[in-house]
Amino acid sequence: MDSWVGYLLQRAATAAKSELSHQLRSVDLRIVDASVLLLIEGNPDIIASKISKLLDIKTANMVPLLRALEERDLVERVPINKKSHGLHLTKHGEAVLAQTRQILSRFEADLEMRVPEEHRAHIVPALEALWRATEDARRES
Amino acid sequence: MDSWVGYLLQRAATAAKSELSHQLRSVDLRIVDASVLLLIEGNPDIIASKISKLLDIKTANMVPLLRALEERDLVERVPINKKSHGLHLTKHGEAVLAQTRQILSRFEADLEMRVPEEHRAHIVPALEALWRATEDARRES
DNA sequence: TATTGTTATACTCTATAACTATA
DNA sequence: TATAGTTATAGAGTATAACAATA
Numbered sequence: 063m064d065s066w067v068g069y070l071l072q073r074a075a076t077a078a079k080s081e082l083s084h085q086l087r088s089v090d091l092r093i094v095d096a097s098v099l100l101l102i103e104g105n106p107d108i109i110a111s112k113i114s115k116l117l118d119i120k121t122a123n124m125v126p127l128l129r130a131l132e133e134r135d136l137v138e139r140v141p142i143n144k145k146s147h148g149l150h151l152t153k154h155g156e157a158v159l160a161q162t163r164q165i166l167s168r169f170e171a172d173l174e175m176r177v178p179e180e181h182r183a184h185i186v187p188a189l190e191a192l193w194r195a196t197e198d199a200r201r202e203s
Numbered sequence: 204m205d206s207w208v209g210y211l212l213q214r215a216a217t218a219a220k221s222e223l224s225h226q227l228r229s230v231d232l233r234i235v236d237a238s239v240l241l242l243i244e245g246n247p248d249i250i251a252s253k254i255s256k257l258l259d260i261k262t263a264n265m266v267p268l269l270r271a272l273e274e275r276d277l278v279e280r281v282p283i284n285k286k287s288h289g290l291h292l293t294k295h296g297e298a299v300l301a302q303t304r305q306i307l308s309r310f311e312a313d314l315e316m317r318v319p320e321e322h323r324a325h326i327v328p329a330l331e332a333l334w335r336a337t338e339d340a341r342r343e344s
Numbered sequence: 345t346a347t348t349g350t351t352a353t354a355c356t357c358t359a360t361a362a363c364t365a366t367a
Numbered sequence: 368t369a370t371a372g373t374t375a376t377a378g379a380g381t382a383t384a385a386c387a388a389t390a
Contacts, residue, residue, distance in 0.1 A: 067314045068219050070330035075216035077337035078209050084344065094380095111348055120382065125350060145348055145389040173208045176336035177329045184325035185333075188318045189211035192326075195317035196218035203225065235357095252371055261359065266373060286366040286371055 071192075082169055089162050094119070095131065096166065099151065099159045102137060107148030131155075212333075223310055230303050235260070236272065237307065240292065240300045243278060248289030272296075 082093055091099070094117070101113055110128060114121045128149070131137040136155035139147035151159060177185050223234055232240070235258070242254055251269060255262045269290070272278040277296035280288035292300060318326050 066311050067318075067326060067330070068223065068311055070327060070334060071212070071216045071219055071314075074330045074334040074337065075212045077334055077341060078212055081337055081341050081344075082209065084341075109348075121349070122351080122383080123381065143390075147349090170207050170209055172340070173212075173333065173337070176333050177208075178332050181325040181329035181332070184322040185208060185329045186211060188322035188326045188329070189208070189215045191319050191322070192314065192317050193211060193215040193218055196215065196222055196314070199313070200218060200222050200225075203222075250371075262372070263360080263374080264358065284367075288372090 067192075078173060082166075085165050085169060086162070089158055089165065091158075091162060094127070096159075096162050098127065098131065099136065099155065099162065102149045103151055103156070103159055106150050107140070107142065109142070109146045109148060111146075113149075208333075219314060223307075226306050226310060227303070230299055230306065232299075232303060235268070237300075237303050239268065239272065240277065240296065240303065243290045244292055244297070244300055247291050248281070248283065250283070250287045250289060252287075254290075 079093065086093065086096060089096075097117055098113055101116060102108055105112075110124045111121055113119070114124050119127070128137065128139075132139065135152050136158055137149055138152050138155075139149060142148045174182065174185075220234065227234060227237060230237075238258055239254055242257060243249055246253075251265045252262055254260070255265050260268070269278065269280075273280065276293050277299055278290055279293050279296075280290060283289045315323065315326075
């Protein structure tokens with residue numbers, strides 16, 4: 063079973079997620095929080111429902127997530143019209159995300175270096191193809 | 204972000220898990236149930252606490268899991284001493300696992316074929332190294 | 345009519361604590 | 368003293384349904 067792609071994928075992903083979660087505790091963020099902040103920074107005035115589609119989060123679950131980020135003064139909502147709010151980072155949010163980005167890029171570099179040199183160039187295209195083809199299979203079923 | 208190993212790892216693993224869960228519904232098993240059945244078949248008279256260590260399941264959570272498998276007549280407990288029970292598959296359990304094994308091996312073959320040929324030989328050793336090194340990092344911290 | 349956002353709630357999975365009994 | 372198994376419970380995380388208001 064140890065040589066099965068599905069099993070190894072699961073084990074590697076779980077281990078990586080667990081390590082990253084641990085490292086993000088220093089900025090008091092979960093992985094999903096960091097993902098949302100990155101998305102807001104890269105797409106100023108993005109609305110909640112757009113984030114929910116991109117990250118596969120139910121809109122109902124976006125509410126407490128964004129409320130927490132807002133209460134911590136990381137994110138601000140600016141009314142676009144009477145229905146939607148554009149999201150953007152506060153000054154404090156930008157500062158926290160800068161710290162977070164350092165953690166993320168260091169973590170990513172560590173992950174890459176753990177792949178033996180002769181396999182390193184193959185891991186990204188292999189995972190990318192695996193992801194896309196598996197997503198497609200799910201959509202077809 | 205789409206080229207980050209950690210991100211791709213997560214996406215590919217989630218997609219694969221979701222697809223396998225869906226396929227296992229035909230035998231009314233979750234992935235964890237199938238893993239436990241495989242472990243019992245490969246290690247007759249294994250005890251619950253051993254499974255809990257191997258699959259990283261809290262012993263408290265093994266109780267309802269094994270009870271369900273026992274109530275469905277897939278698994279039997281045979282007393283080893285006054286404290287432990289050896290687990291093994293019933294005839295019915297063996298039959299269901301045979302079906303399950305077909306689903307698993309077909310799924311695994313599909314996954315492998317989704318990796319482009321030029322990267323295929325690299326994915327298993329790459330994931331294995333990533334898993335082990337990341338587990339080690341977690342243990343050290 | 346579809347989208348956006350929200351509330352309330354339920355379900356699953358996982359985690360913790362306290363406990364009994366046996367190796 | 369450590370291990371095996373159990374109970375009860377708490378906490379995330381995620382999912383569904385129903386709803387109001389606006390594009």
